[in-house]
Amino acid sequence: MxxxxxxxxxxxxxxxxxxxxxxxxxxxxxxxxxxxxxxxxxxxxxxxxxxxxxxxxxxxxxxxxxxxxxxxxxxxxxxxxxxxRDTKKYYLAVVRQHVQYEICDIDFPVAADPLTAGSSHKMVAMTSPPGSPETSLLQPRLAQTRLLLLETGYYGKDPVSVVLLKPVTGRRHQLRVHCSAIGHTILGDYTYSNKEDSAPHRMSKIENLEHNHGARNV
Structure with missing residues (x-):
């Protein structure tokens, strides 16, 4: 390809x-x-x-x-x-399960997963309260993602949702980590589904760029 x-x-x-x-x-x-x-x-x-x-x-x-x-x-x-942030990034993704809200902001800080520091450098969302031992030890960075629900449906017999994701910040694997943290892993994301999601053959996420000052939307 x-x-x-x-x-x-x-x-x-x-x-x-x-x-x-x-x-x-x-x-x-x-x-x-x-x-x-x-x-x-x-x-x-x-x-x-x-x-x-x-x-x-x-x-x-x-x-x-x-x-x-x-x-x-x-x-x-x-x-x-x-x-x-004059240039915005948008991602269209298919996530597992039916999302129950039309729009939401995901504000979990993101840090490197110490269990994979020597290999795939997997990231992890900090869902513990600020100031907890876990949060202090991993030194997470603030991360924010806005999610907009477009439609719901099924992949085979499995419920899925089509969502538009806007990363307000740009951390490594941010969208994948945030979607997983709220219980809506991106369809086909083998890494952040605890190696359980092996279908379809690709992860269902694509990016679109847009510039605020008149540049064409590509």
Whole structure:
């Protein structure tokens, strides 16, 4: 499955990243990456003769719009937009069970799971009260996600919901962790379902980007 170009000019390259694909890799022989499909293998290195700057990232399992800067100036400009939250990210996801509310804010802090520090670097939502020993030990970072229910239905015989997710903050695996924490694991998310959710063959989450100041919605 290849990487399709949605927009390109002298400063930016906007592509559609397929699911189950890395953004880049230090392994020169890794062909399943966005970098391999659109540029030279070392393009994500600062020492490259034609460096690319990934303004934001998507999980391996997530498909969606990826913004790539072609130079440091455009990278810095885009980075400021993300920092000021002038550029918003939206994710369409299918989650397990029927969500019982139309809209909600999920405000659980997120921290690295110490049990996977040497392997997959899984994250965990801090649902304990602030100041608890667990929270203090893991040094979590504040994280907020807004969830909007679009519709409910079934995947086979299993109840599912289609939701629009907006990450107000941008922590590692934030949406997957937050959905799991409220009892609505993303369909196909093997990692955050305690390795129980192996169907369908992909995790049902895609990203869309939007800029507040008139840039086209891709």
């Amino acid at each position: 290849g990487v399709s170009t949605l927009f390109e000019n002298e400063d930016y390259l906007i592509v559609n990243k397929p699911f189950d694909m890395y953004i880049n890799s230090e392994d020169e022989n890794e062909k399943n990456s966005v970098t391999y499909n659109i540029a030279k293998h070392d393009s994500h290195h600062s020492s490259s003769t034609h460096p690319l700057h990934f303004v934001h990232r998507l999980d391996y399992a997530t498909s969606g719009v990826l913004c790539i800067a072609k130079n440091k100036t455009s990278s810095a400009a885009a980075g400021k937009l993300f920092e000021k």
